[in-house]
Structures are given as structure tokens and as C-alpha cells.
Amino acid sequence: MNKAASSISEEERRSAPIVVGVDGSNVSRRALAWAAQEAEIRGNTVLAISTYQIPAMATADLGFSLASVDVSELAEYTQRVLATEIAEVTTRHPKVRIEAKVVEGSAAQVLIDASQLASVLVVGSRGHGGFVGLLLGSVSQQCVTHARCPVVAVVRPSAQPDQAEARQPGPAGQATVS
DSSP states (O other), X not given: OOHHHHTSOHHHHHHSOEEEEOOSSHHHHHHHHHHHHHHHHHTOOEEEEEEEOOOGGGGBOTTSSBOOOOHHHHHHHHHHHHHHHHHHHHHHOTTSOEEEEEEESXXXXXXXXXXXXXXXXXXXXXXXXXXXXXXXXXXXXXXXXXXXXXXXXXXXXXXXXXXXXXXXXXSTTOEEEO
């Protein structure tokens, strides 16, 4: 564990924000809702983070010259998606303070970095990552493996609509919510 993470006291960890990754997918909506509900119970704030990254293949056309990519448009779109998701959750949890942060970079790395000062990191499994349909999802897998705080991975609901949602213990301080 690095020095920054190990220097956080347990008291500071409990009052630290709940960090949640938001990408506009249904499962990330569920992750944000879970984070807000948990923050309401614990009295924490929520730090909702969305990221954007220009794929390397999107920057070159067939002639290998750089195509114009409007980074500010991508950042604005990401900000709008995040604001919409937060507005929806805020109606159900009006007392919870939710801060929004949009960062250019790898979603997994940004969330892992944010986990160093978080009470818990909440991620959705199989959101809008690079290859939708991976078993756990590359971002959630990296976060579960490398985060510096407990991680909750929120998964899609089962095919049985009447099955109650339940917390299922995961490895070493991790939990899965279905």
C-alpha cells in the first residue's frame, strides 16, 4: 500500500466521500443510486466521477493524418451525462451532497487514484466500457483488484424480476450488489 493510502486514519476513512464511477449506463445508474443511498445512511458525501478518453484509433484516418477531434465537445457531453444522472438521483436523495467531476483519462486509473482518499469505491459491472459484454468488465475488474479502499461492484439485476436485491460478500472487503 502506498504512503498516501496508509496515512489515512480509520476515522478519516469513514468520513471520506463515497466515490462512484458514472458512465450513463443502466448499471452505473444503479451504482450511483446505491452510493447515494449509502451516503444518506452514513452521512457521507458522494463524489461522482465520469471520464472520457479519445481512443487512439479515432485520431487517425485512412491516410494516417490526424483527424480533428473536438475534445471540448466530448468533455461537455460527458459533463451533461453526469449532470443528468446526478439530477435523477438527487430527486430520490435530496439530502445527499453529490459532487460531480469529469476527468480526461482511463476510467479505471482515475477511479483507482480517487480510491486513495475514499471511504468506498462503487462501480458498475459491464457499463459502457470498451468491450461491452466482458464477464466482469475491465474497469470494474481493475478497480476491484487495485483500489485502495473497499469496493462495491454493482451488477445487472438477474433475469428474475421479483428476486430481491442482496449484498453478497466478495473477496477481501469487497461486495457485489445484484
